[in-house]
Structures are given as C-alpha cells and as structure tokens.
Amino acid sequence: MKRFLSLIVALLLTSSSAPDHCAAATFIEAASCWPDTGGDDLNRRVGFRVALQRLPPGSVLRIATSGLYRASVDGQFVGHGPARAGHGHFRIDEWSLDSSASSGTSVVAIEVAASTARSFYMVKQQPFLQAEVVCDGKVLAATPGFQAIDLHPVVVRKVPRYSYQRTFTEVFQPTPGWNAAWRSVAEWDGPVMKLAQTPSFPLAERGVPYPKFKVIDSTSVASGTFRVLPKPPKRRYYGFHPENFGDFPQQELQARPDLMMSSLQPTSLDPGPTGDLIQPGTFHLHDFGKNLSGFLGFRLRAERPAKLLVTFDELRTGPKETVDPHRMKCVNAILIELPAGTYTIETIEPYTLRYLQLHALDGAVTLEGNYLRELAHPHAGRATFASSDPRLDRIFTAAGQTFRQNATDIFMDCPSRERAGWLCDSFFTARVEANLTGAMAVERNFLENYAQPAKFPGLVSGMLPMCYPMDPNEGRYIPNWAMWFVLQLEEYEARTGDRALVDQLRPKVEALFDFFKRFENSDGLLENLEEWVFVEWSEANNLVQDVNYPSNMLYAAALDSASKLFGREDWRVKADALRSTINDQAFDGTFYRDHAVRRPDGELDIRPDRTEVCQYYAFFFLVATPESRPKLWRTLVEEFGPHRRETKAHPEIYPCNQLPGNMLRIEILSRERETASIYDEAIGYWHSMAMTTGTLWEHDQPTASCNHGFASHAAVVLYRDILGIRSIDYQEKSIVFFLPDNPLRHCRGSLPTPDGDIIVEWNRDGGDPKIALPPGWSDQLPGGNYTH
Known part of the structure; x- marks a missing residue:
C-alpha cells in the first residue's frame, strides 16, 4: 500500500500544470455558494471574479464545483476541471x-x-x-466573497442537447469587449448576482495529474460553397427528453444549431489553402492533422453583424469529402452570432475532431486564428516504442493519442459523443495507464468514484452503474458491465496492492452477486437478464435471451475473480459448475452456440445461432482451452481474424467487431504466445485506423467513435507480444521477458515506473536482448545483457 501511495504522489508532482504540492482535500475558509436563481439553473453559466492587490508569488487557487469550470488570472487561461467524483462528492483542484x-x-x-x-x-x-x-497558508480571497456575473445571453442558455449522453450545445452571442472585461478589469461596474450559501459536501483530493492544455493551431486545407435547404431533414440524435433528462422544451429554445447544421448542403469544394476572409455562403475547411480533444478557440473579426456556424468531425465523410457533422449522431456544431467587432471565443465544453468547417451564414467573417486547447493526460508521452516496421510505430503513436484523450480524470469510452466512464472499456484502458504512465492514479479515481456513494440514485438495488459518474435514464443498466467491474478490481489489486479500496468496495460486490441470484435458473445459469444485456457490437447482441452463454461465461469469470479477492470458496465452486454446464449445453461439437430460449413446455431450446465473439468469450473466460477444444482452437487461429472478410471462411458464423471481440481474440492468442499471428493481425486491425485519424476506433469500421479509450490497449499488445515484455509486477518490481516470434529485425521500448524506466531492446542481426531495469527491479529469467 505504501508503494502505491508513493506512486500516486510521484505522478502528481511531475505535472507542470499543477503547483509543486498535491491539492488539499479541504478548504481553509471558503464556503460553497451559488447565485440566488430561485432554482432556475438548467444550463446556467455564471462568472465568479475577485480583484486582488499585489497577488504574491506562490499563490494558488483552490476550486470545487458541481459543474465544469474554467479559471483565469488577468484574462489568461489557468486551468479547467474538475476531476469527477461520485454522487454527493467533489474533488478539489489547485492551480x-x-x-x-x-x-x-x-x-x-x-x-x-x-x-x-x-x-x-x-x-x-x-x-x-x-x-x-491562498498563499503560504493565508487566505487572500474566498467564496462567497467573489462577485457573480450572469453570462447569459452572451452564452445562450436555452439550447439543444449536444448528444443523448452529454448535456448542452454551445451558442455564443458576444458583445464587444464584455467577455474580456469581466475576466480582467479591476473595477467591474456591470450587474452582479446575489450569492447565497449552499449546503456543503464531502470533499476529496483531485487524485490525478493535471493536464497541460497545449494549444494547437489548425491548417486550412480547402474552401467551398453551400446552400441552405428550405426544409432540413429530421434527425433523431436530439430526442428532447425534458421529463427524463431535464432538457429544455423545444418551444423554449432560443437557438437551433442542430437544425442549422442539418440545413447546410455543400455545393462545391476547392482544395488548397484559404485566406482569412470567409464570405457569406462559403465555408473554410480546416485540418488539425490528427484526432484531438479539447476546447475550440476562435479569433474573429466582423465589419458588420455576421453569423458563423462551425461544424466538425473526426473524418471527412460528407458530400465532396467535407465534414459530416451527423455521423456521430451528435450536434457537432457551434453557433456564433457576431455584432461588428473583434472577438476571442473559446468553448468550455471539450470536443473531439480532426476536421472543422466554418460557414459564414450571414455577413463576412475574418478568421484571425483557430486553435484547439488540448484536454489530455500529460504523461502518456513518457513511454516509447520503435521497431523496424513503421506500421507498428504508427499504431503505438495512435494508441498513445487515444489513451491520453480518454484518461483525463476517469477512463472514458470516447472523448466526444459521451465522455462517459464505461465499465468493460475501463478494464482494458487501466492496463494501458500502467504501461504508458507507470501509475494507476486514474484507475484509482475511477474505482473510488464507485465506492463514494452509499447507493446509486435511480438504479435498482445491488446493481452497479454501467458508466459512472452518471444518472441512469429510467434506471437503465448493463448487467454484463457490472461483471467486468469485478474482473478489473482483481487486476487493480494485483497492480497496486491497494487492499483498502478493494475492501471498501466489497459490500457493493457482494450486493451485486446477491442481485444476480434472482436470475439463476435450475441449472445455475443466468436467465432472462433484464435491461441492456450487452455482449458485443455485432449480431451477438441480438441473441441475448433467454439464456445467453457468453454472459454466463463472463459471470463465471466474475465469480472466480471475486472468490480470489475475498476468499469466497462458494463463488469459486459456483464458477466451476457454471463452466461445466455451459460446456454441456452450448458446445455443438464444432462451435459454441450463443443462446437458448425457454419453450412453452418449460424446456430449454438451445438455438443454433453461433457468433465469432462467443468463441472468444469461451477461451478468454476459460470455459474452453486449447487442450480441451484443440480443433476449435486451431480453426480460430488459422481461419478467423481480420482477413475473414476477404477469405469468407465460415460464413455461417456471425463475425465479431472491435469492442470487445477483436481485442479478446488478440488476448487469447497472446495467452498461447501466437506472436507471429498477433504481428499480422495487429496491423490488420489497427493500422488503417492509425493512418486515417491518428487514433483507434470503437468499431472496425468508421461508423462510430474513431477515438475510443479501450482501443488504446493496442499499446499493451505491442509491448507484450511484439517487444516481448510478457508481464510487469509493480509490487514485486519484476518483469518477465520472452523474445517473440515475428519478422521484425529490431525493436525497442521504454516504460516508466516510479523507480525509473524499463528499457528493452533487441536486434536479430546480432547480440542478446538488452534489458535495462530501474534500481531494485529484476528479470525473472536469466540471460541477456542487463544494466541497472
């Protein structure tokens, strides 16, 4: 445990954006407050400011809030937050x-x-x-002693939801000089809002490193013309759920960027750099070079009133290779309505994109600058990988980009459509954090959030939220994802030795298995699981009732993990019995079948449907092994994989997808050290993604998020199966290395630890592998040239 805590502290201290100490978990004088709005706070934007004489060196700003915040001093950006926490809990940032x-x-x-x-x-x-x-323990200013400024209508309040999963779009109606004034003018003579003290809440340390917020400029690559359709097509991604989610009723909306972006139709595209002036009826297309996540900024000038609509996406899939803002089923649009004047506008919500289009709807606009202020993990670049195959190097770079954008404060599925902390995804991303940063700080926050509340509002008792922090719409959950939580908890303890957090979560794990008991049939199998039973983004998700065998394979693995964590022999016995029953029922002599349905006479009818991912579940969760199913194993190794679309082998078996099927396939190949196959398949699965967006995707096709956190697990694959670092034990400070079987001529990688870098290098043209380990670390195998 001491080693784990020192690791967290060491990581926090290395962030250049943070002060030279960790944020406290308490305030000295500050009290929680909010303007007296009468409870009318849906999508409320408020500015808080305080003027200080002679701000001394070493001053820090401590913040906790229930919303998003952006802090500045004298108009200059300081930081953005917060790090998210569970219901009723909040983390303190310190800048x-x-x-x-x-x-x-x-x-x-x-x-x-x-x-x-x-x-x-x-x-x-x-x-x-x-x-x-605060400076040197002395409080220079504290809430409620700040002025509160109403930022509406400069930021339009009653706007559509950005996506089903996230909250609101951003629409700006700036007034010349006003935005800079409230942030930097010493004597504010504008209106202020009356502050009222609000209840206090449990506070916690930030716990994760602070981002660096690098500013990156875009490059103009084309311009074109567009027309406005008189009747925009209807889209379903903005569903208007005021009763469930708290959206504004449609009739109250003050701006409709969703309808505006649906109305635009490109009519021409002229490749090549553009000037600064965007004429009415034209657009400029910009490229950031790769997928990035962060806050979009614009430096704009209008000689007369103008209206600018910015649309964006990760790809150019629209007409004439333009941006299609509808691809992700989000309102990928920012509306800016400008009086004459010069403005700098930056979003407070983070977005993900490679390309953006700036449309002058009304009036000409001069674009004096366009940038993205990154929101990303600051330490992913400490790890390195280089080989004789540039395709693998590109995959590694893309994996690092994907991780850093999806691990700011928790592990997210994507930094775009949802920014949600989904289980299952987090199982894979947690492994990446250890490899790329040498720490488990984000994973601890992620799991600690589940431990903080006594119960999860809106969710059936015993179940864990499918993603968190979140509010489940109509109590929806994914029972499978709660099982993945238990698997991740077992790996977390092995990585960190943090028994205290594991024990803190024990009651929730026990309640979870009590919950599942109500679905066990006379065979001990889960039957008729409720809500969203999720196996994979493929045909497998249509085969989940009444008895779903992949779900029961996962259930057996979760019971096994919990048995090891908490010494419950009864759970281990139940897991063994489940695997035996699944083998008796699901295996048809060639493949595993996906599901069975209950007939009117009460008997189970095992259906003939078979999916590729079901076979991977069987091997990954040890229902099958290469020894127990040798023929099936060889069939999977030799006849399945990324090339099956071309070979059309086994057309009767429904193909799998990226999440999690392709990843599970790589994992079972790795377990059996099929490293030659992994070399070929890693390129087959991921290289085209890396080339297209510089990040790795949710699906194996560009039909959803092209920047998905779990896919960064490719970095783990490269270190383990291509470089040859089979395992790293952070508790015992040891590694296991095997020279892999692949066609590379040479390979080198470095991985950070709290004690220094692990460096492994080999060259098939001569010499033994070189392994350099930090002080106190060891390789479990003899041989090779070692430097310490």
Missing part, C-alpha cells in the same frame, strides 16, 4: 496563479457551466462553487 500584474491589481476569474441535467457524462447535482486564493 498556481502566475500574474503579470503582480505589482498592481490582479483579477482571478472562474467561469462555471452548471448543466443541472442528467447525462452519462456528469452527475446532476445542486450547483455550487467553493473557491479560495
């Missing part, structure tokens, strides 16, 4: 304040966006801000 006006008056400003709506992204909670400026 160094470097004021250019240290000899005069400085303005510390905090913009808070409180959606106060349900989502898969953040928890709906009473809005508040608690903040203070």
Whole structure:
C-alpha cells in the first residue's frame, strides 16, 4: 500500500500544470455558494471574479464545483476541471496563479457551466462553487466573497442537447469587449448576482495529474460553397427528453444549431489553402492533422453583424469529402452570432475532431486564428516504442493519442459523443495507464468514484452503474458491465496492492452477486437478464435471451475473480459448475452456440445461432482451452481474424467487431504466445485506423467513435507480444521477458515506473536482448545483457 501511495504522489508532482504540492482535500475558509436563481439553473453559466492587490508569488487557487469550470488570472487561461467524483462528492483542484500584474491589481476569474441535467457524462447535482486564493497558508480571497456575473445571453442558455449522453450545445452571442472585461478589469461596474450559501459536501483530493492544455493551431486545407435547404431533414440524435433528462422544451429554445447544421448542403469544394476572409455562403475547411480533444478557440473579426456556424468531425465523410457533422449522431456544431467587432471565443465544453468547417451564414467573417486547447493526460508521452516496421510505430503513436484523450480524470469510452466512464472499456484502458504512465492514479479515481456513494440514485438495488459518474435514464443498466467491474478490481489489486479500496468496495460486490441470484435458473445459469444485456457490437447482441452463454461465461469469470479477492470458496465452486454446464449445453461439437430460449413446455431450446465473439468469450473466460477444444482452437487461429472478410471462411458464423471481440481474440492468442499471428493481425486491425485519424476506433469500421479509450490497449499488445515484455509486477518490481516470434529485425521500448524506466531492446542481426531495469527491479529469467 505504501508503494502505491508513493506512486500516486510521484505522478502528481511531475505535472507542470499543477503547483509543486498535491491539492488539499479541504478548504481553509471558503464556503460553497451559488447565485440566488430561485432554482432556475438548467444550463446556467455564471462568472465568479475577485480583484486582488499585489497577488504574491506562490499563490494558488483552490476550486470545487458541481459543474465544469474554467479559471483565469488577468484574462489568461489557468486551468479547467474538475476531476469527477461520485454522487454527493467533489474533488478539489489547485492551480498556481502566475500574474503579470503582480505589482498592481490582479483579477482571478472562474467561469462555471452548471448543466443541472442528467447525462452519462456528469452527475446532476445542486450547483455550487467553493473557491479560495491562498498563499503560504493565508487566505487572500474566498467564496462567497467573489462577485457573480450572469453570462447569459452572451452564452445562450436555452439550447439543444449536444448528444443523448452529454448535456448542452454551445451558442455564443458576444458583445464587444464584455467577455474580456469581466475576466480582467479591476473595477467591474456591470450587474452582479446575489450569492447565497449552499449546503456543503464531502470533499476529496483531485487524485490525478493535471493536464497541460497545449494549444494547437489548425491548417486550412480547402474552401467551398453551400446552400441552405428550405426544409432540413429530421434527425433523431436530439430526442428532447425534458421529463427524463431535464432538457429544455423545444418551444423554449432560443437557438437551433442542430437544425442549422442539418440545413447546410455543400455545393462545391476547392482544395488548397484559404485566406482569412470567409464570405457569406462559403465555408473554410480546416485540418488539425490528427484526432484531438479539447476546447475550440476562435479569433474573429466582423465589419458588420455576421453569423458563423462551425461544424466538425473526426473524418471527412460528407458530400465532396467535407465534414459530416451527423455521423456521430451528435450536434457537432457551434453557433456564433457576431455584432461588428473583434472577438476571442473559446468553448468550455471539450470536443473531439480532426476536421472543422466554418460557414459564414450571414455577413463576412475574418478568421484571425483557430486553435484547439488540448484536454489530455500529460504523461502518456513518457513511454516509447520503435521497431523496424513503421506500421507498428504508427499504431503505438495512435494508441498513445487515444489513451491520453480518454484518461483525463476517469477512463472514458470516447472523448466526444459521451465522455462517459464505461465499465468493460475501463478494464482494458487501466492496463494501458500502467504501461504508458507507470501509475494507476486514474484507475484509482475511477474505482473510488464507485465506492463514494452509499447507493446509486435511480438504479435498482445491488446493481452497479454501467458508466459512472452518471444518472441512469429510467434506471437503465448493463448487467454484463457490472461483471467486468469485478474482473478489473482483481487486476487493480494485483497492480497496486491497494487492499483498502478493494475492501471498501466489497459490500457493493457482494450486493451485486446477491442481485444476480434472482436470475439463476435450475441449472445455475443466468436467465432472462433484464435491461441492456450487452455482449458485443455485432449480431451477438441480438441473441441475448433467454439464456445467453457468453454472459454466463463472463459471470463465471466474475465469480472466480471475486472468490480470489475475498476468499469466497462458494463463488469459486459456483464458477466451476457454471463452466461445466455451459460446456454441456452450448458446445455443438464444432462451435459454441450463443443462446437458448425457454419453450412453452418449460424446456430449454438451445438455438443454433453461433457468433465469432462467443468463441472468444469461451477461451478468454476459460470455459474452453486449447487442450480441451484443440480443433476449435486451431480453426480460430488459422481461419478467423481480420482477413475473414476477404477469405469468407465460415460464413455461417456471425463475425465479431472491435469492442470487445477483436481485442479478446488478440488476448487469447497472446495467452498461447501466437506472436507471429498477433504481428499480422495487429496491423490488420489497427493500422488503417492509425493512418486515417491518428487514433483507434470503437468499431472496425468508421461508423462510430474513431477515438475510443479501450482501443488504446493496442499499446499493451505491442509491448507484450511484439517487444516481448510478457508481464510487469509493480509490487514485486519484476518483469518477465520472452523474445517473440515475428519478422521484425529490431525493436525497442521504454516504460516508466516510479523507480525509473524499463528499457528493452533487441536486434536479430546480432547480440542478446538488452534489458535495462530501474534500481531494485529484476528479470525473472536469466540471460541477456542487463544494466541497472
């Protein structure tokens, strides 16, 4: 446990964006407060500011809030947050304040966006801000001693939801000079809102490193013309659920960027760099070079009133190779309505994109600058990988990009459509964090969030949220994902030795298995699981009732993991019995069948449907082994994989997809050290993704998120199966290395640990592998050239 805690502290101290100490889990004087709005806080944007004389060096700003915030000093960006926590809990951020006006008056400003709506992204909670400026233990300012500024209508409040999973779109109606004034002018003479004290909440340390917020400029690559359709086609991604999610009723909306983006139809595209001026009826297409995530910024000038609609996406899949903002079923649009003047506008919500289009709907707009301020994990670049095959190097770079954008404070599925902390995805991404950063700080926060609340509002007792923090719409959950939580918890303890958190979560694990008992049939199998039974994004998801064998394979594995974690022999016995029963019922002599249905006479009818992913579940969860099913194993190794679309082998077996089928396939190949196959299949699965977006995808086709956290597990595959570091034991400080069987001529990789880097290098043209280990570390196998 001590080793784990020192690892967390070491990581926090290395972030250049954080002060030179960890954020405290308490305030000295600050009290939580919020403007007196009468409870009318849906999508409320408030600015908090305080002017300080001679802000001394070493000053820090502490913040906790229920919404998103952006902090600045004298108008200069300081930081964004918070790190998310479970229901009723909040984490404190702490930012160094470097004021250019240290000899005069400085303005510390905090913009808070409180959606106060349900989502898969953040928890709906009473809005508040608690903040203070401190230097050497002395409080220089504290809430409620800040001025509160109503940021509407400069930011339009009553707007559509961005996506089903996230909250609201952003529409700007700026006034010249106003935005800069409230952030930086010492004497504010505008209207202020009356602050009221709000209830206090349990507070916790941030726990994860602070992002660096690198600013990246886009490059203009084309321009074109568009027409506005008189009647835009109807889209389903904005569903209007005011009763369930807290959206605004349609009749109250003040702006409709969703309808505007649906109305635009490109009519021409002229490749090549563009000038700064965007004429009415034209658009400019920009490229950031690869998929990035963060806050979009625009430096704009309008000689007369103008209207600019910005659309964006990860790909160019629209007409004439333009941006299709509808591809992700999100409102990938930002509307900016400009009076004459010059403006700098930056979103407070993060977005994911490679390409964006700027459409001048009305009036000409001069684009003086366009940038993205990254929101990403700061330490993923510490790990390296280089080989004689540039395709593998590109995959590694893409895996690192994918991880850093999906691991800011929790493990997310994607940084775009949802930004949600999904289980199952997190099982794979947690392994990546250890490899790329040498720490498990994000994983601890992710799991700790599940431990914080006594219960999960809106969810049936005993079940765990499918993603968290979130508010389940109509109590929806994925029973399978709760089982993956148990598997991840077992690996977390092995990585960290953090028994305290594991024991804290024990009651929730026990309640989960009590919940599942009600679905066990006379054979001990789960039958008629409720809600969203999820196996994979493939035909397998249509074969989940009444008895789904992949779900029961996962159930057996979860029971096994829990048995090891908590010494429950009864769970291990139940897991063994489940595997035996599945083999008796599901295996047809050639493949495993996916499901059985209950006939009117009460007997189970085992259906003939068979999917590729079901076979991978069987081997990954040890229902089958190469020894117990040798013929099936060889069939899977030799006749399945990324090339089956071309070979059309076994057309009667429904193909699998990326999440999690392709990844499970790689995992079972790795277990049997089929490294030559993994070399070929890693390129087959992931290289085209890396080339297209610079990130790795949710599906094996570009039909959904092209930046999906679990897919960064490709980095683990490259280290383990291509470089040859079979395992890393962070507790015992040891590695296991085997020279893999693949056609590479040479390969080198470095992985950070709290004690220094692990470096492995080999060259088939001569010499033994070289393994350099940090002090106190060892290789479990003899041989090779070692430097310590």
